[in-house]
Amino acid sequence: MYRLLLLDDEEIVTRGIQKVFDLEKSGFQVVGVFQNPQKALESLPGLQPDLMITDIKMPQMSGLDFAAEAKQLLPESEIVILSGYGDFGFAQSAVKIGVSDYLLKPIKKDDFQQMLDTMHAKLEEKKTQKQQADNMALLLQNSYTELKNRFFLSLAEDNVFDEKLYQTLQKHHTMDVFDTDFLLVKVDFDQAYLHGDYMSEIGKLIQDSEGKFADFGFVEAFLSDESLYFYVYNMKASDEEMIRQETRLLVEEKRQKGIQLVCGISHMYHGIRELFRARNDCIRRIFMQRANIDEHSAANPIQTDEINVHMPYEEIETLFHMITTGEMEGLPYILRKIYELPEDNIPILLLDYSCSVTFLILLRVYQLQFKFGLDQQIVSHRELDLRVLKREYPSMEIQRNLVEKKLLTVAEQIAVQEMAAPSKMIRAALDYINEHFHENISLMDVAENINISKNYLCDIFKKELGVTFINYVTNLRIEKAKEYLTGTDMKMYEVSNAVGYNDYAYFSQIFKKHTGKTLSSYRKKK
Secondary structure, eight states: OEEEEEEOSSHHHHHHHHHHSOTTTTTEEEEEEESOHHHHHHHHHHHOOSEEEEESOOSSSOHHHHHHHHHHHOTTSEEEEEESOOOHHHHHHHHHHTOOEEEESSOOHHHHHHHHHHHHHHHHHHHHHHHHHHHHHHHHHTOHHHHHHHHHHHHHHHOOOOHHHHHHHHHHSOOOOSSSEEEEEEEEOTTOOOOSOHHHHHHHHHHHHHHHHTTTSEEEEEEOSSEEEEEEESOOGGGHHHHHHHHHHHHHHHHHTTOOOEEEEOOOEESGGGHHHHHHHHHHHHHHHHTTOOTTSTTOSOOHHHHTOOOOHHHHHHHHHHHHHTOOTTHHHHHHHHTOOOTTSOGGGHHHHHHHHHHHHHHHHHHHHHHTTOSSOOSOSGGGOHHHHHHHSOSHHHHHHHHHHHHHHHHHHHHHHHTSOHHHHHHHHHHHHHHHTTSOOOHHHHHHHTTSOHHHHHHHHHHHHSSOHHHHHHHHHHHHHHHHHHHOOOOHHHHHHHTTOSOHHHHHHHHHHHHSSOHHHHHHHO
16 A cells, blocks of 8 residues: 555645545555645655645645655655646646646546556556565675675775674685785776676676786685776785786786776785775876876875875765765864874975875865766866976965865765655666666666766665675676576576576676576576
């Protein structure tokens, strides 16, 4: 039974609807009847209606204004407007707000009943889609591979060490990562053109890379939807340069095959809690590659090794957490803390330290504007030039003011974009994936289909479902393959093609990795 709210300033209308129509038979339970739209809005958080039917002309507030505010509070609820106006402008405005249907008064009984049936079918479809998504998310959350990926990714990208998740992982497979030396290799494939099936190519890239790094120690691979990470540990310090050489060879091998990758390798660190700093190392080196800056040249924006200053990475991460969550009250305090040079450093280092900090923050803003697909360019490539920073913003105070202005702008832009109901976007993305998972599908394909940026889709996919796009599609393919193996007489290679893998040998490998069984043994067991 779905929850229904009725709103009309004329009580006779709401009474008539309840009297004429068997709402419960149509699958709706009336949870609220209002004549005042403001009171209806105040009651929405408690009532949580699935469907709202409202008049358009009311003395306190128009139905369009009510619908706009209601959508802000309950973006997933459906809204139907009843109107005595046949004006196209009203209907057009209603569509822009997100209203589901628009009925003209006097309302015909058949039209109203058809609307109820249509809304019920739409809500049922949404419920089914949500259940499917929840089931898949639950499956992924209980998968060791996905749990491990989530643990490493949260630590590397958000600096969050999930102790409970770590203990869960240790029960399945002991990882001696606490007190060992390691380095991190980050491989960006977000701008690479991958031949053949997108998912298969990413999987093969992981296999190739793991094989190269495994010669030097233990390797834990994890990925986002834009990057691969290889955490190489229990290695000899003397192997560091060899790993760098192998990485360069890997990039060159792929380049010759037409696949453009960009890699960053961190310094050696000790203990897994340093993973966040190692990732920042990788990001810095990748940026310098893309900007054609020699790491050891004077143009290098961050030379903390020479000046022996501890960079405030954790404070910067706190700053950007505030921005993406909209909690901006502590911004001035955090900025003051970030720009405080440690007392044991001499004043002559002040500008170098300030420029390094400013560069790091502007780089993150630069990345965010692409990640969220923001319309406004907040930080230009030119502003990431150290010489420009020193010349045009010659003091710490001026640089801090510049940074504060940029941060407030990006926070405002992100807040505007996130009002667009991420859950609705995810549902549209899942619809597309469910229809096209067996094709050569990529994150860009899905993003273009639902008209949002690839990077923003990547971000909300991770937030809403707790998994990456790549892992979601891979697991969906494996689940479909299980159904074909147990429910049909399809040949193994036909199953492979049916779920999107044109390379049967690779499909066999990935199926065994996820299920622990070969294709034939899985079919026999069932």
